[in-house]
Amino acid sequence: MATVRIPTSLRKLTQGKEEVQASGATIGEVIASLESSYPGIRARICDESGALRRFVNLFVSAEDIRFLKNLETPVQESDEISIVPAIAGGQC
Amino acid sequence: MDFQSYLKRVKAEIVETSVDEVAARPPAQLIDVREGDEWAEGHLPGATWVPRGKLELRIEDLVPERETDLVLYCAGGTRSALAAQALQALGYTRVRSMAGGFGAWKRAGQPIEKPYVMTVAQKSRYARHLLLSEVGEKGQEKLLQAKVLLIGAGGLGAPAGLYLAAAGVGTMGFVDDDVVDESNLQRQVIHNTRRVGVPKVESAAQTIADLNPDVKVVQHRVRLSSANVLEIIKDYDLIVDGTDNFPTRYLLNDASLMLRKPVVNASIFAFEGQVTVFHPFVGPCYRCLYPEPPPPDMAPSCNEAGVLGVLPGVIGVVQATEAVKLILGIGKPLVGRLLQYDALHMKFREFKLPRDPHCVTCSEGAKPIELIDYEQFCAGR
Numbered sequence: 163m164a165t166v167r168i169p170t171s172l173r174k175l176t177q178g179k180e181e182v183q184a185s186g187a188t189i190g191e192v193i194a195s196l197e198s199s200y201p202g203i204r205a206r207i208c209d210e211s212g213a214l215r216r217f218v219n220l221f222v223s224a225e226d227i228r229f230l231k232n233l234e235t236p237v238q239e240s241d242e243i244s245i246v247p248a249i250a251g252g253q254c
Numbered sequence: 255m256d257f258q259s260y261l262k263r264v265k266a267e268i269v270e271t272s273v274d275e276v277a278a279r280p281p282a283q284l285i286d287v288r289e290g291d292e293w294a295e296g297h298l299p300g301a302t303w304v305p306r307g308k309l310e311l312r313i314e315d316l317v318p319e320r321e322t323d324l325v326l327y328c329a330g331g332t333r334s335a336l337a338a339q340a341l342q343a344l345g346y347t348r349v350r351s352m353a354g355g356f357g358a359w360k361r362a363g364q365p366i367e368k369p370y371v372m373t374v375a376q377k378s379r380y381a382r383h384l385l386l387s388e389v390g391e392k393g394q395e396k397l398l399q400a401k402v403l404l405i406g407a408g409g410l411g412a413p414a415g416l417y418l419a420a421a422g423v424g425t426m427g428f429v430d431d432d433v434v435d436e437s438n439l440q441r442q443v444i445h446n447t448r449r450v451g452v453p454k455v456e457s458a459a460q461t462i463a464d465l466n467p468d469v470k471v472v473q474h475r476v477r478l479s480s481a482n483v484l485e486i487i488k489d490y491d492l493i494v495d496g497t498d499n500f501p502t503r504y505l506l507n508d509a510s511l512m513l514r515k516p517v518v519n520a521s522i523f524a525f526e527g528q529v530t531v532f533h534p535f536v537g538p539c540y541r542c543l544y545p546e547p548p549p550p551d552m553a554p555s556c557n558e559a560g561v562l563g564v565l566p567g568v569i570g571v572v573q574a575t576e577a578v579k580l581i582l583g584i585g586k587p588l589v590g591r592l593l594q595y596d597a598l599h600m601k602f603r604e605f606k607l608p609r610d611p612h613c614v615t616c617s618e619g620a621k622p623i624e625l626i627d628y629e630q631f632c633a634g635r
Contacts, residue, residue: 170524170559180598206552216546221605229608246594246605248544249523250500250553251409251561 164192164237167244175203184243189220190233192243207245217248261332268338271325271350273362281325281350283317285309287337288328288356296366298327298359306333310340320345327352327359370395376468380422388584394422398468400581401425403490405478405506407454408432409566410496410520410573412444417574418494419462419469423581426462427472427490430454441563478502480625483509492516492580494573496566500547501628507532507540508623511615518576518588520569525562525597527569530588530607531576535616537589542610549634565597 163183168176176182182199186192197204209215212233220227221244227235237243255263276284276298286297287306297303304312306328317324324346326334331353338351352359360366372380372391376398383389383397400423404411407430418426432454434445442454449457455473462471474486478497483505487493495506495517503519510517511534519540520529532539547553572593579585592605609616615623 170526215548217544217548217552219543219605224604224606226606226608228610229606244594244603244605246528246592248500248548248553249521249526249528250503251498251522 164239164241164243166192166196167242169245169247171247171249172203172206172245175200175206186237188231188233188237189222189227189235189243192237193233219246220244221246261335264339265335268335268342269350270331270335270353272353273358273364276325276327276352276359277362277364282323283325285316285324285326286328286356287326287334292329292356294369294371296360296368297356299365299367301327301367306337309337310344313341313344313346317346321347324349325352326350328355330355330357370398372398376422379466379468383421389582393582393584396581396583397422397578398424400492401427401490402492402494402577402581403427403429403487404494404496405429405502406496406498407442407444407458408438408496408498409441409522409561410570411458411494412442413567413570414494414496414574414577415444415458415462416465417571418577419466421574421578422466422468423577424468425470425472425490427474427486428455428458429474429476429478429486430458431475431477441561441566443567478505480505480628483625484513487515488513490515492518492577494577495519496570496573500553500632503540504547504631505625505628508615508625510534511539512623512625516580518573518580520573522561522565522569524559525565527565527595527597528592529569529572529576529595530592531580533587533589538607538609539613539616541615542613543592543607545610545614547632550632562597565595568595568597 163185166182166184168180168182184192184195186195193204193207207215207218222235222241280300284298284301286293286301286303287309289305293303326337328334334351338349341349380394383394384391402418402423404415407428434449434452434454434457436450438445444461445457453475455475459471459473462469476482487509493510493515497503514534517532519532576588579587590607592607594603611617614620
């Protein structure tokens with residue numbers, strides 16, 4: 163099972179967990195696995211057509227999946243996957 | 255032998271060159287052998303200053319190769335002739351003395367450079383910078399002549415602003431249309447209790463005036479918009495983005511690409527922060543990272559979710575560090591890298607950030623950038 167790092171803004175959906183385990187051989191499968199454990203999380207990462215939302219980036223280790231094979235990017239058991247959404251705060 | 259006969263003999267033994275020749279074909283190494291006060295009044299562009307009295311002591315460090323193409327100059331061509339003879343005696347084979355010296359150069363209407371001359375007080379204030387070979391007097395001069403614009407005098411702008419002012423960044427602009435609120439003081443360390451209700455740009459200017467009189471603060475008490483952004487950013491060398499909303503981030507991205515201004519971008523949320531440097535057309539831009547903003551219902555703000563007070567301290571100081579490095583041209587900037595900070599686990603992670611070959615603003619095939627209505631763009635269209 164790969165480890166998925168949940169950003170603060172999505173932790174409401176993971177009962178406050180910062181890191182969760184998810185199975186799957188590709189990023190697409192990992193997102194499906196996340197959705198079955200934490201319903202509602204997929205809609206925050208992917209749009210209605212299933213494509214990755216354009217204000218959320220997924221990294222396998224340090225690599226952005228958009229520049230790999232997107233949702234088809236293979237995932238190893240030992241991988242750390244980071245969900246990094248756009249955040250605007252600064253002055254706040 | 256009288257001096258004039260001596261000088262005549264020296265000039266016969268050395269090679270002289272002319273102002274025109276030096277202007278047309280700059281030598282590998284141009285050395286100004288005058289005294290410090292003369293150098294301070296102006297010198298040839300690209301020249302290195304080594305006063306005549308120290309020339310023989312320093313030349314081997316400065317010019318290790320004896321075959322280097324060297325031109326020396328002084329005020330009128332006498333001291334440089336004597337200096338050229340001395341260097342010949344030391345084995346330098348391609349030394350020339352510029353006839354007529356700085357005076358002839360200036361009379362010919364050639365460009366001159368006036369060095370920034372640090373005062374005694376400045377030498378003392380920046381002593382720890384001057385000790386660093388990566389900064390030194392040249393670097394400190396760059397800082398003193400640099401113009402940095404901070405977007406937001408809030409969580410990130412406060413620590414970034416304080417450190418940039420302390421470092422001696424000569425001109426600092428702040429863009430912020432807000433006033434200091436009591437709830438800001440848990441993290442916005444450039445403001446204080448007495449200044450609640452005071453415009454943030456004014457409060458920041460007051461703090462900086464007390465911290466470092468070398469810094470000129472420009473107060474832009476406005477909200478950045480498509481109408482004013484180009485006029486505001488055009489005079490600055492680089493931008494530190496610590497704004498609190500998506501429309502301003504996209505606006506600033508597009509405008510900074512138009513004017514090719516590097517942006518040190520950061521954002522914070524609760525216990526997390528992100529920092530990166532957008533170097534226009536060299537590395538990725540904000541739209542390469544996030545092509546579109548989240549719709550408002552998916553973009554929680556710190557006003558609703560809260561933020562740990564010390565978090566912007568860490569992130570703002572990383573921004574200041576990157577700004578100083580960019581000004582000095584040292585180290586490896588955070589270009590093409592996204593640094594993420596997790597305060598709860600005290601972890602820094604780094605993600606690779608390539609340029610997006612399909613980016614609508616900075617890719618090769620992109621249409622010319624036009625500033626749009628960014629509020630509407632971020633409202634979900």
